[in-house]
Amino acid sequence: MVRCHQTMTPQEYKLNCSKFKIIYAFHPTPFGKCLLGITNNDKAILYLAFVDKSNEEALMRLQNNWSLSELIEDTNNETNEIMQKIFNHRVFMDDTIMVVLKGTEFEINVWKSLMNIPEGTTTTYEQVAESIEKPKASRAVGNAVMKNSIAYLVPCHRVMGKSGSNKYTWGTDRKENILKHEQKFLDT
DNA sequence: GAGACCAGCAGGG
DNA sequence: CCCTGCTGGTCTC
Numbered sequence: 313m314v315r316c317h318q319t320m321t322p323q324e325y326k327l328n329c330s331k332f333k334i335i336y337a338f339h340p341t342p343f344g345k346c347l348l349g350i351t352n353n354d355k356a357i358l359y360l361a362f363v364d365k366s367n368e369e370a371l372m373r374l375q376n377n378w379s380l381s382e383l384i385e386d387t388n389n390e391t392n393e394i395m396q397k398i399f400n401h402r403v404f405m406d407d408t409i410m411v412v413l414k415g416t417e418f419e420i421n422v423w424k425s426l427m428n429i430p431e432g433t434t435t436t437y438e439q440v441a442e443s444i445e446k447p448k449a450s451r452a453v454g455n456a457v458m459k460n461s462i463a464y465l466v467p468c469h470r471v472m473g474k475s476g477s478n479k480y481t482w483g484t485d486r487k488e489n490i491l492k493h494e495q496k497f498l499d500t
Numbered sequence: 501g502a503g504a505c506c507a508g509c510a511g512g513g
Numbered sequence: 514c515c516c517t518g519c520t521g522g523t524c525t526c
Contacts, residue, residue: 416523418521418522419522436508436509437507437508438508438509441508441521446521446522448519448520448521449508449521450508450509450520450521451506451507451508451509451519451520451521451522452506452508452520452521452522452523453507453508453521453522454506454507454508455505455506455507455521455522455523456522456523457507458506458507468507471507472507473507473508473509474508474509475508475509475510477507477508478507479507480507481507
């Protein structure tokens with residue numbers, strides 16, 4: 313299970329940024345290499361992105377997203393166990409993964425709503441907008457989904473356009489692969 | 501505070 | 514497929 317460990321607005325981040333550092337590492341996944349970032353104090357995930365270009369470019373994005381935090385390379389395999397939880401389905405269902413969300417109140421509401429979408433199913437931007445009681449904000453929901461910085465765990469891949477359009481930050485092919493992969497677990 | 505973005509949507513051609 | 518109007522939250526000046 314993914315549990316929301318903490319949320320913060322950009323302002324709150326400024327006030328509290330000195331309380332944690334970020335441990336990062338690159339790992340392979342069934343969907344390609346990823347960059348994982350966790351807090352050094354409670355080992356909560358605050359960043360997960362697929363790496364399509366260089367490691368340096370991916371790291372730059374992480375630093376840009378958490379610009380006030382010190383990045384520390386994971387030289388003690390501290391992120392390995394968390395990585396196992398994320399992509400080992402049985403462990404994933406039995407255990408708890410903690411996540412830190414940073415964004416505006418609206419964005420956090422959207423991301424939390426995404427985490428309630430059942431595995432293996434999809435929804436639309438319009439339905440997400442309705443679920444946070446802003447039925448006309450479907451386009452703004454799209455903006456918020458795009459800014460999510462925890463790929464896969466905040467399941468933005470489960471949101472489709474109402475008429476089947478299929479955009480995805482990390483590539484539409486990868487979106488389809490993840491959905492197919494999740495579909496398999498529905499049958500078991 | 502105005503104006504420009506956008507992974508939206510519906511409707512028309 | 515394209516275009517147009519309407520939409521709302523965020524970002525930039």
